[in-house]
Amino acid sequence: MRCTDHPIVPGHEIVGVAEEVGMNINGIKVGDRLGVGTYVNSGRDCEFCEERLKIHCSKGAVFTFNGVDVDGSITKGGYFTFIVVHHRYCYRILENYPLESAAPLLCAGITVYRPMIHHKMSQLGKSLEVIGLGGLGHMAVKFGKAFGLNITVFSTSINKKEEAFSLLGADKFVVSSDKEEIKALAKSLDFIIGTASGNHLFDPYIEVLKMGGVLVLVGYPGELKLESFHLLRGMKTATSSASGGTKMTQ
């Protein structure tokens, strides 16, 4: 697959056009528009590979960028101009769907989409808090709006406010350091997607969840530390998710 024309998001995911196709490969032909997500190889014989959750392969999935493949080569991800990859790790991109729009779906998109579906966040009228407005946060807000959720964006920076409202259509914006405003939101939200990395407090976020509320960490915030009573009192959940399976990504 040659991605010279479209090295749009250099890094973990790749979009481009199939230039050559191996023998006996059904469903892909030269000229097809394809994408490659966060991994380009896996053991292919464990339960997770069978369930198309290759990212959790027991032998370890090979990441698209800076991974070590079975032949010892280091993967270059979107920094290279072409990629030779097994068809199991390719996704078809619909005609007329912009490649530059498809690319983020293959990493940030699936990373937030999987837990949103798994934890039933696609319920019209429910409320979602998105912590952090980087790549993952953007995708979480966009999916949330598409599901009909009421979205509150939490960010450390007031500079993200305009973007949250005008570009992404968020319903509310809170600066994370504003303790009063966070307190006023107590027990009012159904779900949280936490995209922020680096150590931060979790108790204030757990407190804004309604009974049965779910906090999903998709960033890597280091140590998760919270008062267990905050989970107990409202039967709340803290969980995490990394990327997603090939079936759901497609």
Added chain:
Amino acid sequence: MRCTDHPIVPGHEIVGVAEEVGMNINGIKVGDRLGVGTYVNSGRDCEFCEERLKIHCSKGAVFTFNGVDVDGSITKGGYFTFIVVHHRYCYRILENYPLESAAPLLCAGITVYRPMIHHKMSQLGKSLEVIGLGGLGHMAVKFGKAFGLNITVFSTSINKKEEAFSLLGADKFVVSSDKEEIKALAKSLDFIIGTASGNHLFDPYIEVLKMGGVLVLVGYPGELKLESFHLLRGMKTATSSASGGTKMTQ
């Protein structure tokens, strides 16, 4: 309800026989065998009361023991010889079902049963780790065996081993301080019910969970502190639960 004959488990729950019944109360008559669980009152008009999850009443449920009722009286739970209680907080106990067996179901029983059902732990052949073998732990093992789960008991004391195997039918017993044995269990279990109170490490327990595994805290271990990567790597969940609703308790 007079419980003079059966103050079997003094404390949070009560079992006994109805001595007088208020007017216009359907479904309960004098002589009926009844139980009262962990709460004897609630606001009765919030969403949680409507959903029979009165323990999470927004005005605060009144605990059966050492609670302050609307008239200012302090509740005495099973330490008293009788109780006057609204029928919404009474449970029918089947004829021939021993009252002493019903009593623990009304507190420890529902506390572990609710999250076991909610998190789909009743799947034949799945594996459950029970941390701690006190009142809650006993009930978790008994429900787990009834559901056909493979049960591993973790306890700080080797003295619980005989009880775990002979009395409760556990399949495996591990002393919590045995780091080697815990390490050998890595990624092997589906669910954990954590009944231990007091601060303890959580990372070793999260590590024994398979991908998608769930840790439910039903004790009160103070601060929950774990490496978020341990949740992320296997899409694992930490959650908590307190008692349960009247419908499920019944």
